[in-house]
Every structure is written in structure tokens, then in C-alpha cells.
Amino acid sequence: MQVNEWKRYPATYLLLGLTTLTFGCQYLLNDFQATAPLSLFKMGAMYGVFVQYSPLDLWRLVTPIFVHIGLEHFLFNMLTLYFIGKMAEQIFGTLRFLGLYLLAGVMGNAFTLIFTPNVIAAGASTSLFGLFAAVVILGYYSHSPLLNQLGRSYLSLIIVNLIFNLFTPSVGITGHLGGLVGGALAAIFLANKVESRLFSRGWRLTAFLTYIILLVTILGFTYL
Template sequence: MTALKREFKKTPVTISLLGLTSLIFVAMQIIYFGQASSVQAVFDFGGMLGVYVKAYPNQLWRLVTPIFVHFGWEHFFFNALTLYFVGQMAEHIWGSRRFLVMYILAGISGNALTMVSSPNAVAAGASTSLFGLFAAIVIIGYFGRNPYLKHLGRSYQILILINLVFNIFTPNVGIAGHLGGVIGGALLAICLPAQYEKQIFKPWQRILAGFGYFIFVLGSVLITLF
């Protein structure tokens, strides 16, 4: 418990996100005992389904909820482990508040692209947000001056490329969600100033990146609904 308290003090948002994601996963196991990995269970807990959102626009909250819902133990464990390590790193770089904003908005951009490109498939998972974090660290490493972040950015750049190529040849993996998360994360890294690299981008670049993110998500919503 003491170790958990120390972790929470250092990175409260990462630990809170892990806790919420875990609670939702456990609730799915209890309510849908033996069937928690089914498409119906994931949809009922907030998975994205583009055709359903098109028919019922009041379901746009599904742009957010899939971030916290997972298909089975392997899906949940892999994303939770990634969130634990990458989330803490990103929270140190951007600070707790901006990290939370980045995590949620990157997930939204990933789910928005999924909604457009795979409207008939139920999609869920934190990987939309996680790919956004990967992309954000790549951007901050590429344009920043910190040697450690530069090295980390190069490593994540390779990781993103490998995963996206792997997604192409892997069935039932939402490459659109990952790609949308990458786009959102890259734009958000420019828009949201990091704690240690605040002067990398000029104000007009930050405004332009924020506007680009808004247009990307809004465009995806409008294409889906109309």
C-alpha cells in the first residue's frame, strides 16, 4: 500500500486511469461472467459502433468510453501494462493535467477515425490513447533538445511503425484507431506545452495544431452523421 501511495503521489492521473480501467474490466467479468469478451458485452459497456452512432447521434459519448473497455484478459493486461510505464513517463513530461487531456483527446481522435473507417465493427481499447502518447513523445523528442527525450522519441518512432505494419497483417486489430491516436497525439504534443520543453513551438504553431485536431475530430463526426 505504501508503494502504491508513492506511485499515486508521483503520477496520480496514470494510477487513477489504471484503477478506473481495471474496475470497468472487473465489472464486465462479473456482469457478463464467461461472456465478458463478447462483442455484445463490449458494446454494452461503451464500445464504438459507427453505424449505431450514425443512427443515434446522442451516442457520441462512445468516442470516449471505448478507451476504458477491453476484449478479454490479454487485451486488458497488455494495455494496462503499457499505460503503467508510458503513462508515467508522459505524465512527468506534460504534467498531470495536460497528460489527462492528451490521453482522453488522443483516444477520441482514434475512436473518431474508427467510427468513420470501420462503422460496422465494435471497437474498444486504450490503445487509441496509448498510440497517441507514443506519437506525442516522438514529436517532443524530435523537436526538443533533451538528449534522453530524443533517444526515447527515436525508439518510439520505430515502435509505432512496427506496430502499424503488424496491425495490417493481424485480423481483428483496429489499425484505424491506432492511426487516429497517432494523428491526435502528434497534434496534441504541439498544442500542449511540455513541462521541460515549453519553448519548442511558437504560439501560432500551437493554435494551428489545436485547430487541426478540432477539424480532424469534427470532420470524422460530420462524415459519420451525414
């Protein structure tokens, strides 16, 4: 791999590295029980019922992004991150891309916490769906033909994946929906490098407040 690749996409490779390190630790620490519910929980997976009774465990809104349930799950998400992440990092810039990835994942895990608290949930797909949603939003409003085309393609991809989720009970659709919402909102209030003034200050403030209010509301209902 050329050094230029690391320099051009530092956040993408950082996320790939952290997730790969976490996946390796899952097996080093838990051996053949790495994908057992208790092992996943110990590694930081979301389990809403526990978090409801332990507010200090709200860090689990972040850690499930880096935990995966088996080799196939890990490889599929990392391949997606490799290709989609580099493109999104070019569009948003390193720091904003990193923020987008984490914000989408947090919202996805918040949806899992409130709507499916009895499920052990993990995986980068909450964040990845957020990246898809961000590109769709930019593609819809952008004046760039390339972004327009990417937005249409990713919208089709989202629809196909959500339909697939409906017929795959083991896949957590609530986390994906939350990731979509978080990514779409973050795409508006995080300026992108292609068209930095695509959204007005009012739009950006509204999107930011909507994200905060939605997250606070979810946590409010969780601990009422």
C-alpha cells in the same frame, strides 16, 4: 507501493484504476459472455453503425478507451500504460497528460467511427498510440538528448506495431492511426514541462484548430 508513487503519477494510477474497474465490471455483469460483441457494446465499446443513427451515443468516443476484449488485451495495455504513462505524465504534467490521453483516444475512436463503422472496437491502445506519437513529436523538435533518444525509440516501436497490425486482422489499425494523429497534434498544443516553449503560439494554435477541424469534419461526414 509507496505513497510517493501515487502522488507523482496520479493521472496514470487514476486511468489504471478506472480501466481495471471497468474490466472487472465487464465480467461481473456479463460473466462468461464478457467478450461477446453485445456485452462489449453494452459496456461502451464503439460500434459506428449504431452511433451513426444515434448521435446521442457520441459518448462512445470516450468510453471504448476503458473497455477491453479479453484478459490478454487488458493486461498488455495496462502494462504499457503503467510504464509509458508515468514517463508521459512526468513530461506533460498531470492534467495535460490526462488531456493528451483522452484526446488521442477520442481521435482514434473517431477514425474507427468513420472508417470501420461495422466493427466493435475497444481498448486503450488508441490513447497509448497517441502517447507514443506525442513523445516522437517532442523528441524530433526537442533539444533534450534524452527526449531525442526516446523519440527515435518510440518511432521504431510505432512502425513495428503498425506492421504487426497489417498482418493481424482482429486488431483495429484505424483506431491506432487516429490515436497517432490525435496524440501528435495534442503534443504540440499542450505545453510540456521539459520545454514549455518548444512550440510557438502560432504552431500551438494551428495544431489545436487542426484537431478541432478534423474531429468536426469526421462527425460532419458521419451525420451528413
